[in-house]
Every structure is written in structure tokens, then in C-alpha cells.
Amino acid sequence: MLKLGDTYQTEFSISQEEVTKFAEVCGDKNPVHLDADYAAQTPFKVPIVHGMFSASIISKVMGMEFPGEGTIYLGQSLDFKRPVYVDKTYEVKCEIIEITEGKSIAKISTKIHETERGKIVVDGVATVKNVEKLP
Amino acid sequence: MLKLGDTYQTEFSISQEEVTKFAEVCGDKNPVHLDADYAAQTPFKVPIVHGMFSASIISKVMGMEFPGEGTIYLGQSLDFKRPVYVDKTYEVKCEIIEITEGKSIAKISTKIHETERGKIVVDGVATVKNVEKLP
Numbered sequence: 130m131l132k133l134g135d136t137y138q139t140e141f142s143i144s145q146e147e148v149t150k151f152a153e154v155c156g157d158k159n160p161v162h163l164d165a166d167y168a169a170q171t172p173f174k175v176p177i178v179h180g181m182f183s184a185s186i187i188s189k190v191m192g193m194e195f196p197g198e199g200t201i202y203l204g205q206s207l208d209f210k211r212p213v214y215v216d217k218t219y220e221v222k223c224e225i226i227e228i229t230e231g232k233s234i235a236k237i238s239t240k241i242h243e244t245e246r247g248k249i250v251v252d253g254v255a256t257v258k259n260v261e262k263l264p
Numbered sequence: 265m266l267k268l269g270d271t272y273q274t275e276f277s278i279s280q281e282e283v284t285k286f287a288e289v290c291g292d293k294n295p296v297h298l299d300a301d302y303a304a305q306t307p308f309k310v311p312i313v314h315g316m317f318s319a320s321i322i323s324k325v326m327g328m329e330f331p332g333e334g335t336i337y338l339g340q341s342l343d344f345k346r347p348v349y350v351d352k353t354y355e356v357k358c359e360i361i362e363i364t365e366g367k368s369i370a371k372i373s374t375k376i377h378e379t380e381r382g383k384i385v386v387d388g389v390a391t392v393k394n395v396e397k398l399p
Contacts, residue, residue, distance in 0.1 A: 147289060150285070150288075150289045151289050151290070151320075153285075154282060154285045154286050154289055154317075154320075155286070155317065155320035155321065155323070155324055156321070156324045156328075157320065157323055157324035157327050157328060158328065159327035159328060159333070159335075160333075161327075179320070179323060180323065180337045180340075181316060181319055181320040181322075181323040181337075181340075182289075182290065182320075184316055184319065184340075185286075185289075185290035185292065185314070185316040185317075185320070186290065186291070187316075188290070188292055188314060188315065188316040189290055189291045189292035192292050192294035192296075193291075193292060193293065193294060198294070198295075200294075202315045202316075202344050203343070203344055204341075204342055204343045204344055205315075205316075205319075205341075205342045205344075206339075206340075206341045206342070207339055207340045207341070207342070208338070208339045209337050209338055209339055209340075
């Protein structure tokens with residue numbers, strides 16, 4: 130059983146090829162994600178990862194790792210604080226900040242940091258239910 | 265220029281093949297999305313779409329349609345109220361509910377409804393910036 134204060138963290142990076150696939154699957158072909166010439170004209174200068182792709186990494190962690198199998202995703206807040214760049218390394222850091230006992234529901238803080246300088250790029254809180262792993 | 269109260273809506277459906285591709289791209293291979301036998305043992309009975317895939321449809325609308333090109337995604341809240349099923353038809357309904365004038369920032373309510381019965385499946389609010397389309 131997981132308990133209040135339990136933490137989990139994992140590292141990831143996303144390639145330009147993965148960003149292109151994500152754009153094809155969800156239909157979001159905004160050129161800021163795909164076209165280096167276009168991105169050069171924006172404040173980002175180089176192509177950035179879709180915010181919802183980085184959010185999908187959080188979703189993967191919830192469903193497969195922490196709490197893991199059996200998780201039902203009830204909600205997620207997302208604050209896209211800084212761009213996520215292709216091929217850079219990031220860490221997802223999770224901490225159980227609230228448990229509704231008897232309901233198997235938890236709030237988990239979900240923060241994505243740049244590995245190199247530690248700056249938060251995505252901040253948020255997940256709400257999940259898992260009858261096997263939460264009291 | 266967009267203004268307070270402006271609305272946009274569009275219809276979509278997601279195939280099992282698209283769900284499988286989404287799982288491959290983001291790595292979330294939770295069997296509730298991919299394996300009909302596993303899903304049959306859950307409260308959902310049949311495979312469901314990743315919540316973050318339906319959220320990615322909202323993201324696509326923000327970036328490509330409403331407000332559209334030039335949108336910078338600052339945040340999104342997501343309340344996954346009911347499962348989203350493969351091959352069913354849904355509508356994304358958006359409405360500008362707040363504008364921070366002079367900053368080109370808006371809050372947009374983003375609701376996904378079942379087309380058939382109108383029930384809300386995903387509720388939330390997007391925060392976006394667009395210097396060309398918001399005052």
C-alpha cells in the first residue's frame with residue numbers, strides 16, 4: 130500500500146521523431162513543434178515538444194509505475210511553465226500529497242524538471258484512484 | 265480579435281488503431297487501453313481511450329483552430345468524469361470565459377461531450393496566450 134509522502138521519480142527525453150509521431154496521432158501539427166524555420170521566428174527559437182506530450186509522460190507514470198497497474202485517472206492540472214525541448218533530459222517527480230482513505234483516491238503532485246539545471250517546466254497535480262495500491 | 269463569450273466546437277472520434285499508436289508514442293501501454301480481455305475485467309468492460317489522448321484533442325483545437333496559430337499553451341485543468349470509448353463520437357466545446365486584456369491571455373472552458381447523449385466526459389479550463397488573436 131502507498132502512503133502519504135511516498136515519492137517516485139523517473140527520467141525521460143523526447144526525440145524530434147517522437148514529436149512528429151505525436152503530432153500525426155493527435156492531429157496537432159502546429160509548426161512550432163515540427164518546423165525549425167518557423168520555430169526560429171518564435172520566442173522559443175527551436176522546435177518544442179507539445180505540452181500534452183509531456184503531460185502524457187505523467188499519465189504513463191500514473192498508469193504503469195506510480196501507483197501503476199489498476200490506476201484510474203480522475204484528473205490532472207497542468208501549468209506549462211517553460212518549454213520542453215527535443216532531446217533534452219527531464220525528470221518527472223511525484224509525491225503523494227493527499228489520500229482520501231476508504232476511497233482509494235490520492236492527489237499526487239507531478240512536477241517535470243530539467244535534469245541539468247533543475248528548473249520546473251511543468252507543474253501540476255494528478256488525482257487518481259487505485260483500489261489495490263491506495264487505502 | 266476574439267472576445268469574451270466567443271465559442272467554438274468540433275466533433276471527433278478515436279479508433280483502436282489510433283489508441284495503439286498513442287500508446288506506442290507516449291509509452292503508456294496500460295492494458296485497459298489495448299487489451300479487450302483485460303478491459304472486460306474492469307468496470308469499463310471495453311478498452312478506453314487514454315485520458316491524455318482526449319486532452320490532446322483539446323490541445324490540437326487550441327493550437328490549430330481556437331484561438332489557432334500562434335497560441336502558447338500556458339495551462340490546462342482536466343477532470344476525467346467518464347471514460348472515452350473507441351469509435352464513439354464526441355464534441356469538444358470551447359468558450360472564452362476570461363480575458364486578461366493587454367496580456368493577450370485567455371481562460372477557455374474546454375468540455376468534451378458524448379455527441380449522442382450530451383453527457384460531459386472531460387471537463388476543464390485551458391489558459392492560453394495569443395498575441396495576434398487576443399486583446
